[in-house]
Amino acid sequence: MRCEDALIQISAAVDRELDPARAVKLHDHLETCPTCRAADEQMRVLSSTLRTSLTQYELPAGMAARMRATALATPTLVTSTTPRWVPRASKFAALAASWLLAAYVGMWVALPHMSSDDQLVAAHSRSLQANHLIDVASSDRHTVKPWFADKLSFSPPVVEVDGYQLIGGRLDVLDGKPAAAIVYKRRLHTINLFAAAATPGTTKLSTSVRNGLSLVHWRADGMQMTLVSDINQNELVDLAHALGAR
Known part of the structure; x- marks a missing residue:
């Protein structure tokens, strides 16, 4: 594994989002590369700091229900060579993912970097x-x-x-x-x-x-x-x- 690939995958590994095969390859690389191992350790310190220092908020009352109702209200036509309908569950998942992405980006914009x-x-x-x-x-x-x-x-x-x-x-x-x-x-x-x-x-x-x-x-x-x-x-x-x- 190249260092460039390892550095990209470290964040996913810390969040336990890396599939087992890639996780094993990354682990083997970290065992032999001090630079990437230090980057992995730094990411884990940052992750721990975020978990313990950031304020956690609950969704406002009723927001989850409104998101679900919006997603399930009407099907969405996806344009492709063969028109098809997105299943309602998939649409809800996509909407939820967009909310999570917005929250994630917002967190990083607001998060002060470690001094x-x-x-x-x-x-x-x-x-x-x-x-x-x-x-x-x-x-x-x-x-x-x-x-x-x-x-x-x-x-x-x-x-x-x-x-x-x-x-x-x-x-x-x-x-x-x-x-x-x-x-x-x-x-x-x-x-x-x-x-x-x-x-x-x-x-x-x-x-x-x-x-x-x-x-x-x-x-x-x-x-x-x-x-x-x-x-x-x-x-x-x-x-x-x-x-x-x-």
């Missing part, structure tokens, strides 16, 4: 699950950095820093685009350095806190970079400076 900080926190949290932290395990930057070379259109920074143990890297997805995650350990804390392609330019270091996690952001060398961890924010800022942030 950058929320995506980064979600990606960090996903990485702490079993077997999700690293795709390439090494404390040698000469091993980790080349691993990204044929997987990304940019070259993420991989630096060995005293007091912060480099343990490897992985591919992730941010804003629907591939990103690098370089992973460090400090004592018992895991630190993710996320690097994603960005417009040229340099921005000064900035910090934020989200869900008990510290984030340190900066932009340089055509990349947006963010450190995320539950470590003391001052230690995270020290690492950012060691990585070249100003």
